[in-house]
Amino acid sequence: MELLLVFLIGLLYSSGIYLMFRRSMVKLLLGLSLLGNGANMLIFLMGELVKGEPPIIGKSVSMFTGAYADPVPQSLILTAIVISFGLQSFAIILLKKVYAITGSDDLDYLNVQDQDI
Amino acid sequence: MNANIILAPILIHLITAVISLFLWGRVLPQKILSLIGSLLVLISSVLIFFLNQKWGSIIVFAGNWKPPYGITFVTDTLSTIMLLLTAIVGLAVSIYSHVAISTSRIKFGYYPIYHFLLMGLSGAFLTGDIFNMYVWFEVVIISSFVLLTLGGKRMQMEGAVKYMAINMLASIIFLTGIGILYGLTGSLNIADIGTKVRTIENQGLVQVTSLLFFFGFGIKSAVFPLYFWLPSSYHTPPSAIAAIFGGLLTKMGIYSLLRVFTVIFYPDNFMLNFFCAIAIMTMITGALGAMNKKSLRRMFSYLIVCHIGYLIAGIGLYTELAISGVIFYLIHDIIIKSNLFMMTGIIYKIRASTDMRRLGGLYKDYPKLSFVMAIILFSLIGIPPLSGFWAKIPFITESIHEGRFVLLAVILFSSFVTLIIISKLWSEVFWKDLPKPNPTEIDKFAPLKLYEKISLVFPVLLLASITLYIGLNAGAIIKVTDKVAYELLHPDIYIESVLGKN
Numbered sequence: 265m266e267l268l269l270v271f272l273i274g275l276l277y278s279s280g281i282y283l284m285f286r287r288s289m290v291k292l293l294l295g296l297s298l299l300g301n302g303a304n305m306l307i308f309l310m311g312e313l314v315k316g317e318p319p320i321i322g323k324s325v326s327m328f329t330g331a332y333a334d335p336v337p338q339s340l341i342l343t344a345i346v347i348s349f350g351l352q353s354f355a356i357i358l359l360k361k362v363y364a365i366t367g368s369d370d371l372d373y374l375n376v377q378d379q380d381i
Numbered sequence: 382m383n384a385n386i387i388l389a390p391i392l393i394h395l396i397t398a399v400i401s402l403f404l405w406g407r408v409l410p411q412k413i414l415s416l417i418g419s420l421l422v423l424i425s426s427v428l429i430f431f432l433n434q435k436w437g438s439i440i441v442f443a444g445n446w447k448p449p450y451g452i453t454f455v456t457d458t459l460s461t462i463m464l465l466l467t468a469i470v471g472l473a474v475s476i477y478s479h480v481a482i483s484t485s486r487i488k489f490g491y492y493p494i495y496h497f498l499l500m501g502l503s504g505a506f507l508t509g510d511i512f513n514m515y516v517w518f519e520v521v522i523i524s525s526f527v528l529l530t531l532g533g534k535r536m537q538m539e540g541a542v543k544y545m546a547i548n549m550l551a552s553i554i555f556l557t558g559i560g561i562l563y564g565l566t567g568s569l570n571i572a573d574i575g576t577k578v579r580t581i582e583n584q585g586l587v588q589v590t591s592l593l594f595f596f597g598f599g600i601k602s603a604v605f606p607l608y609f610w611l612p613s614s615y616h617t618p619p620s621a622i623a624a625i626f627g628g629l630l631t632k633m634g635i636y637s638l639l640r641v642f643t644v645i646f647y648p649d650n651f652m653l654n655f656f657c658a659i660a661i662m663t664m665i666t667g668a669l670g671a672m673n674k675k676s677l678r679r680m681f682s683y684l685i686v687c688h689i690g691y692l693i694a695g696i697g698l699y700t701e702l703a704i705s706g707v708i709f710y711l712i713h714d715i716i717i718k719s720n721l722f723m724m725t726g727i728i729y730k731i732r733a734s735t736d737m738r739r740l741g742g743l744y745k746d747y748p749k750l751s752f753v754m755a756i757i758l759f760s761l762i763g764i765p766p767l768s769g770f771w772a773k774i775p776f777i778t779e780s781i782h783e784g785r786f787v788l789l790a791v792i793l794f795s796s797f798v799t800l801i802i803i804s805k806l807w808s809e810v811f812w813k814d815l816p817k818p819n820p821t822e823i824d825k826f827a828p829l830k831l832y833e834k835i836s837l838v839f840p841v842l843l844l845a846s847i848t849l850y851i852g853l854n855a856g857a858i859i860k861v862t863d864k865v866a867y868e869l870l871h872p873d874i875y876i877e878s879v880l881g882k883n
Contacts, residue, residue, distance in 0.1 A: 284550070289542070296549050303556045310564030337563065340512055344556060347519045351552075354526055355545055361530075362538045374539040 269309045276302030289359045289369045296355065300348040304341045311337030384439050386432070387456050387507060389425035390464055393418055394500035401493040411492045412479050418496060419472040422503075426468035430461040438878035440509075448509070448879055449573035455509035455879055458865045459708065463506040463636055466712060467629060469847065470719045471499045473840035474625045480833045481621040481726050486531050494531075498524035498625065505633055509879055511559055512569045514637065518555065518601070522548045525630060528622045529614060540614030547600060547610040555597030561590045562645075572879035575644040575872055591646040595638070595655075602634025604693055605662035608686045612670065615685070616678035616735075620726025623678065627685055628719030632711060635692050639707070643869040644876065648699060656697030661791045664690030668798035677725045677735040677810070680802065681718070684761075687795050688714055691776060694788055698779045705866035706775025709858060713760070713768040713851055720757050720844040727837055728810065733823040737806065742815035750838070751811055753845050758803050760848045763796060768852035771859070 276298050283295030311334040319332045363369055397418030404410045433439060433456045443452040456464075475495070482491050501520030508514050525548075530541045563569060565586065566577040581587055596607070603611040611631070615623050642648055648656065667687025674680040692714070695707035725735055731747065732740050744751045756767070763769030773796060780789040821827070826834070851858055868874050 284546070292546055296546065296553075299550070299553045300556075303553050303560060306557060307560035307563065310560045334567075336569070337560075340559075340563075340569075343512070343516065347516065351519070351523060351549060354523065355549070358526070358530060358538070358541060358545060361533065362542055365533075365535050365538055371542070374542055 265313055266309065269305060273302050273305045273309065276305065287371045289362065289371060292371065293352070293355055293359060297348070297352055304344055307337045307340050307344070384441050386425065387429055387439050387441055387454055390422045390468065390503040391500055391507065393421050393425065394496045394503060398493045398496035398500065401496065405490070406488050408484055408487050411487060415475045415492045415496065419475040423468040423472050426465045429456060430465050433458060433461045440879060449568045449570040452513050453509040453570060453879060454507045456507065457868055457875055457878070458861065459636070459639065459869065460506045462708070462712065462861070462865065464503055466715045467499060467502050467506065470625065470628050470715060473844050474621050474719065476836055477624070477723050477840040478621045479836040480829070481837060482619055486619070489531060491531060494524050494527045498528065502629055502633060506636060509571050510569050511562065511571055511574065515552070515555055515559060518552060521630065521633065522552065525626065529618050537617040540617040543610045544614040547607065551597050551600035554593055558590055558593035558597055561593065565590070570879065571640065571644055572876040575876050576880070578645055587646065588649070588652065591642070591652065594641050598634040598637045598641070602631045602638070602689055603686050604689060605659050605666060608663065611686060612679060612682040615682040616676060620722050620729065624719040624722035627681065627722050628715045631685060631689055632715055635689070635711060638696060639869060642696065644872045653697050653699055656693055657785055657788050660690045660694035660697050661788060663687070663693060664791050664795040668795040671802050672798060675737050677728065677737065677806070678722065681721050681725065684799065685718055687799070690795065691773070691792065694792060695776055698783055698785070700779050700783065701866045701870050702775045703779040704869055705859065705862040706772060706779070708862040708865045709775070710772040712858065713772045713848070716844050716847050716851070717757060717761050720841055720848070721761065723841050724754050724757055727826065727841065730837065731824055731826040733825065737809040739816060740810045741813035744811040753842060756845050756849060758807065760852060762800050762803050766852055768848050768855070771852065771855040
């Protein structure tokens, strides 16, 4: 399972970076969201995968015995997902607005203001 | 003494922003509220600074969860200085915005977002938890996206795409670093990570993680290979917004670098050489980029990049004196860069342009204002006894002591280039005759009412007098920065204050 996740994370990062290098704005956006998902998966993996052991102390015992699933990475991921949701929705609106103004989704056409020095 | 007072800057900004949201579309109440909020933050920041000087670190455990489990808010001298500077610049820009930001922008939520931005900055300076720092960074960047695009002109949109893409990338790199660090140490509290990182056997992995942090924060503070977003976005929003961005946002990255590379990571020789190389390239590219620019705001954007190089160079030297210099330069730079952009805003108001070819004769028309601007520009170059001079001495002496002569040469070179640029600016903008014969037609500054003029000039005057104070009373400032440098290079002080003595 860990090995599968490692490959998945690698795939998400590499395809995210690749898409960011393309000139299309939509691909830029997709690349950013893939990268964000890759980072979330990485945090998930870093918390070490434990199956079927929720971090809840039973009634009969007073402390944890043995391995249990680490709740911290999951809460980190939840926070990161919410944040990236906000950022990505802003990014989508921004790119839509840019498309409406410039009439192109090619990033190379966004250099009008850089021409005058 | 109640320790919760250190949360006051965050809470006051939050409350101000939320009440402003309820006053949606009502310009005057929002303006007054923003002024009151910023003043209260300044008062509480001054209080926190002096409390911290007197009693040492103040710590708040959120929800009373003791570290390393809960989120902690910690002050040390560095964070209180940053808090104080944020409050000062925040107040100045808030006053300046009264006239400098158009009514339509205010109606679309300028003030609430402005206070959310300042809240994020204060939070990032106070937090003692690495993931919480990430969250504050996100608060700051999402607010800055909105401020950057408010108004929706084509130029702003183009700048915003670059700004957004590269800043989101930086956040993801930062998040990746946090993930790996959590995997290595199983903790998120900065002080706790600091103690655990030292016991890890695989120090190679730690170095790689530190590089991730360096790039995450480096992109945010616009260091060499990845600074292009800054000059292509900072000149697009109104001057008030550019002032707060130019002064504080890049410095937030430097603050985090200082924090992470003293408490968590110990840069080895390779990392220090790497820092110095990056600093050299940043200074050279920033200086050369600024040289051929005709628009004032573009030029200042490149100067921000150039002067970030000094700060990185100081971190690269990593001696107590050099770090003290970094803190001094940080104080000087935050005040001066904000002031430069506000000054440019006034020039734009007077001449309806920031292009040097279309400017001129300012000294003849506005001699008193020009005198104030001269103080700002001379401090930027570092003419003794103004503040930039004292800030650069430690870099020069330390690079001689450490035997980094290339770095020394580049520091001198970029200071020299700054001198050339500013003297060119002075002769073009202030001494040269105005190319257009009728300056009164385009002058939107003279017909303003008295209180409007005060609202534009007072913040510039305030920050200029602070610059003068820093320069003329450098001894007192150096005492504080020496203390910061001592604390930073002895991270046990920070760790003990958070985790308690073992």
